[in-house]
Amino acid sequence: MAQAATPTITQNILRDGLILPRTPDPAAMVIFGASGDLTARKLMPALYNLALNRYLPSGFSVIGVADTALTEDEFRAHMEQAVQKFSRSQPVDRAVWQSLAEGISYVRMPFDDAAGYGRLAAELDRLDRERGTNGNRVFYLATAPQFFSVIIDRLGAAGIAKAGEGWKRVVIEKPFGNDLKSAQALNQAIHAVFAEPQIYRIDHYLGKETVQNVLVFRFANGIFEPIWNRRYVDHVQITVAEDIGIERRGKYYESSGALRDIFQNHLMQLLSIAAMEAPPNFDADSVRDEKVKVLKSIHPIDVANDVVRGQYGPGWVGGQQVPGYRQEVNVSPASTTETFVAVRLKIDNWRWADTPFYLRTGKRLPSRASEIAIQFKNPPHLPFAKTAVQELTPNVLVMRIQPHEGASLKIAAKIPGPVMRLRTVNMDFFYGSSFMVESPDAYERLVLDCMLGDATLFAREDEVERAWGLVDRIEAGWASQPPPAFPNYAAGTWGPPEVDALIERDGRRWRRP
Numbered sequence: 001m002a003q004a005a006t007p008t009i010t011q012n013i014l015r016d017g018l019i020l021p022r023t024p025d026p027a028a029m030v031i032f033g034a035s036g037d038l039t040a041r042k043l044m045p046a047l048y049n050l051a052l053n054r055y056l057p058s059g060f061s062v063i064g065v066a067d068t069a070l071t072e073d074e075f076r077a078h079m080e081q082a083v084q085k086f087s088r089s090q091p092v093d094r095a096v097w098q099s100l101a102e103g104i105s106y107v108r109m110p111f112d113d114a115a116g117y118g119r120l121a122a123e124l125d126r127l128d129r130e131r132g133t134n135g136n137r138v139f140y141l142a143t144a145p146q147f148f149s150v151i152i153d154r155l156g157a158a159g160i161a162k163a164g165e166g167w168k169r170v171v172i173e174k175p176f177g178n179d180l181k182s183a184q185a186l187n188q189a190i191h192a193v194f195a196e197p198q199i200y201r202i203d204h205y206l207g208k209e210t211v212q213n214v215l216v217f218r219f220a221n222g223i224f225e226p227i228w229n230r231r232y233v234d235h236v237q238i239t240v241a242e243d244i245g246i247e248r249r250g251k252y253y254e255s256s257g258a259l260r261d262i263f264q265n266h267l268m269q270l271l272s273i274a275a276m277e278a279p280p281n282f283d284a285d286s287v288r289d290e291k292v293k294v295l296k297s298i299h300p301i302d303v304a305n306d307v308v309r310g311q312y313g314p315g316w317v318g319g320q321q322v323p324g325y326r327q328e329v330n331v332s333p334a335s336t337t338e339t340f341v342a343v344r345l346k347i348d349n350w351r352w353a354d355t356p357f358y359l360r361t362g363k364r365l366p367s368r369a370s371e372i373a374i375q376f377k378n379p380p381h382l383p384f385a386k387t388a389v390q391e392l393t394p395n396v397l398v399m400r401i402q403p404h405e406g407a408s409l410k411i412a413a414k415i416p417g418p419v420m421r422l423r424t425v426n427m428d429f430f431y432g433s434s435f436m437v438e439s440p441d442a443y444e445r446l447v448l449d450c451m452l453g454d455a456t457l458f459a460r461e462d463e464v465e466r467a468w469g470l471v472d473r474i475e476a477g478w479a480s481q482p483p484p485a486f487p488n489y490a491a492g493t494w495g496p497p498e499v500d501a502l503i504e505r506d507g508r509r510w511r512r513p
Contacts, residue, residue: 024451025167026059027136028127030120032111032151033143034064034075038173040082042204043142046443048083051100052093055448059131061103063123067110075106088441103131111147117158124160135166138450145175149189156193171200171450174265175256176459179475180468187461196461200450205266205370206457207442210401214273214372215282217399217407224397225278227376230355234394237373237511238270240361243317244368245491246339250330257337259309259471262361266370268295268467269459270401271357274372275347284455288463295466299346303477308498309484310340312364315491322364322491336483339363342499343474344506358503358510364491369513370401393424396511406430 029047031039050056064075080101084092107123109116127133139155141148152170155161161168170190177183190199205211218225227233240262246253253261272291279286301307313324326333340362347357376395396410409427449457488496494510503510 022452023055023057024060024448025136026057026131026133027138027166027451028061028063028124028131028133029138029140029447029451030063030065030124031140031142032065032147033141034106035066035068035070035078036142038142039064040078041086042441042443043140043447044079044082045087046441046447048087048092048097048100049089049440049444050448052089052096056100059103059127059133060100061105061127061131061133062100063120063127064104064106065109065111065116065120066106067108070106070108072104072106076101076104079104103127111143112150112154114154114157117154117160121158121160128165133166135164137161137166137168139168139170141170141172143173145178148172148186152190152193161193167198167453168194169198169200169450169453170194171202173202175260176201176265176464177468178255178260180465180472183464183468187465197455199461200455201459201464202446203265203269203459204442204446205269205401206459207444207446208401208405209440210399210405210407211270211273212457213407214399215287217397219278228374229351230353232376233355234375234377235355235506235508236274236357237375238267238274238357238359238371239373239511239513240266240270240370241365241513242361242363242368243365245312245322245364246325246328246331248329250328253339254331254335254337258339258341258361258363259474263341263343263359264467264471265459267359267361268463268470270370270372271345271359272463274374275352275357277351282456284458285460287456288460292460292462292466293349294347295463295470297347297349297352298470299348301343301345301470301473301477303474304481306344306502307474307477308340308342308496308502309338309478310362310489310496310499311335311337311484311486312339312362312489312491313487315364315493317364317366317492324487324491325363326487336486340365340489340495340499342495342502344502356506356508358508360495360499360510362495365494366492367513368403371511371513372399372401373397373511375508398511404430 031043033039047056047062070078080097083097105123107116107120109119124137128135137160139161141151143151161170172190177186218228272294275294276290277293279290311325314327315322325331325337325339326335340360342358342360345357345359346352346354374397378394393410397407399407407429410424411427412422413425415423446457449455484496494512500510
């Protein structure tokens, strides 16, 4: 008699007619940079909510690593305060927190201290003996990028990441390099210690419910996929807009700018998911293969004509007067760093030939909104009187990623009454009202997937390098031109005037989320 198939990493377990989520193997998560904001605001609250919903295995343990002078009890107290302040589930369940806190420890060390890695190895061995973590390790690099290679090298030298009992995985936050050359160098450094299947390059946008739901909208609904192509789609707009400024991150932002900070990762991920072909199945490599094909198919960018950059000046946002970028802390008064970028792209493949994609992102815009908008072509003929259709606009499918996760479809409908009058109306779907549950934080999904060994929602080496190749081309084009007269848009507006010309010369207009 044939044996029942063992569930794969990305499958759930079917039991009594119900699909039950898999629980990860007992493991220890080592968080480098444990005293920083990312750990407090995102990682520890995510771990608490996973524990609250019973997704964490028994014996799960956390080792915080940083060079901050904290005792183990002080570190636990700091993490408890973070959960109380930032967890989406309130009030904090004391019993759940106490159970999680029993597995939290702290190792103080500089990231380049060889002796410190010896103490870390001893702590991991203790957890294997006392809490049954069985050699399973997640190394989470929640540090500044300059420490990535250092930490990886020391993990390899100390033998902590070597193959043996249990699995070993490493999670690396963005930015993954600052150009193609540095990304390739970082990949090379990581591959000296970890194989590609062990590497999880995290982009929290991929953990958002609506981003994942783009795939469901397309491939689980027979009404959308047949028209998701050049025959029916007029164009696509992808927006990541922020109403905040740089939030005292001037030093970082001066070396990054909107192109590196958002376009290279968030916008490229949203583009590839919106434009990809259907994978043969939803294992990690099949999905990521299709995303890479999209990036490979992007037509060479004409930087002078298809890219607009901007920098915000003083203005008004949300009824408050705000300073310009050059007046922000740690920003040069003559800075030429862009805080806004818009790009017109074309994808050279059978599905999307001649269908433009318009991407934009910026700081100090009128509102905070991230969305993918698919605008369909108008019907070839409208058999109604002209006066009846003057209010009509094209059909648009909008997938809202934040702040109000959901989707809407703009359609034409008849206004009640004896006269044939048409108006555009929206069919809306909101996660909160449709499912009566709060969407989990993106880090909850991504941390859990890493522990399960499912890399579907993480960037692969070739994805990252392809995206940086596009950025390098734009940067090279900018370097050959004189910089614009910054600032060229007021805070609280939708970017410089040139961004409207970018799309209006094609006979189209930007949406106003």
